[in-house]
Amino acid sequence: MAEPLGGGPPPAADGSTTDAREPVEDWLAQRIADAVPGEQPEALLRALRTLGRWDRRAYESVAGWSTPLLDEPMRLVAQVANHSKPWIATAAVLATFGGRRGRTAALAGLAAVAATSFVVNQPMKRAGDRRRPDRHALQVPVPRWVPMPTSTSFPSGHSASAAAFAAAVGHVLPELRIPLRGAAALVALSRVYTGVHYPGDVAVGAVTGAVVGRSAAGLVVRVTTSS
Numbered sequence: 496m497a498e499p500l501g502g503g504p505p506p507a508a509d510g511s512t513t514d515a516r517e518p519v520e521d522w523l524a525q526r527i528a529d530a531v532p533g534e535q536p537e538a539l540l541r542a543l544r545t546l547g548r549w550d551r552r553a554y555e556s557v558a559g560w561s562t563p564l565l566d567e568p569m570r571l572v573a574q575v576a577n578h579s580k581p582w583i584a585t586a587a588v589l590a591t592f593g594g595r596r597g598r599t600a601a602l603a604g605l606a607a608v609a610a611t612s613f614v615v616n617q618p619m620k621r622a623g624d625r626r627r628p629d630r631h632a633l634q635v636p637v638p639r640w641v642p643m644p645t646s647t648s649f650p651s652g653h654s655a656s657a658a659a660f661a662a663a664v665g666h667v668l669p670e671l672r673i674p675l676r677g678a679a680a681l682v683a684l685s686r687v688y689t690g691v692h693y694p695g696d697v698a699v700g701a702v703t704g705a706v707v708g709r710s711a712a713g714l715v716v717r718v719t720t721s722s
Contacts, residue, residue, distance in 0.1 A: 553687075576682045581682075599667050623650065
């Protein structure tokens with residue numbers, strides 16, 4: 496059985512923890528062990544800890560990139576994406592200039608972002624309860640840093656909202672799929688590059704957003720075409 500993850504070192508001033516190993520490698524194994532009563536198969540716990548090690552190594556790999564020219568652009572992307580501002584602005588443009596299809600796409604995109612934000616920020620983040628990365632210990636260059644969010648780390652809400660909007664609008668307007676997916680991927684990368692999320696947080700957030708976004712778009716299309 497994994498060692499309990501409760502308690503532990505308090506967050507630093509930037510919202511990161513002071514222990515880089517324990518929440519990364521043992522976090523998922525401990526969450527499963529806490530959620531399911533009884534002894535867990537050792538093979539399962541070993542597999543979950545292996546995923547944790549891969550997640551940490553991927554994070555450290557990105558932190559080790561020697562790309563100072565990207566620091567400021569990535570910081571800008573990470574901060575502009577706060578509160579879904581790019582997606583709200585894009586929806587406004589589509590609704591204003593895109594005709595009926597544009598209005599449908601805008602409604603689908605905003606519905607997808609709202610639904611995804613609820614799913615990610617309420618049940619998923621509460622259930623995940625993952626600490627944010629320790630940027631000091633994991634050696635993320637300070638010029639990349641943006642303010643560390645106070646919410647838990649798993650999954651990434653920014654990545655989820657970006658993927659949801661791209662999936663929903665792309666369903667209604669296929670011609671926008673590639674640029675919107677590219678924008679969503681850039682937002683997701685910025686969350687790891689600036690050190691506020693592990694890659695696993697971003698991957699799960701993006702998948703969740705894509706699924707919810709596609710479902711929301713289908714619902715909006717059915718409602719608008721039947722009215």
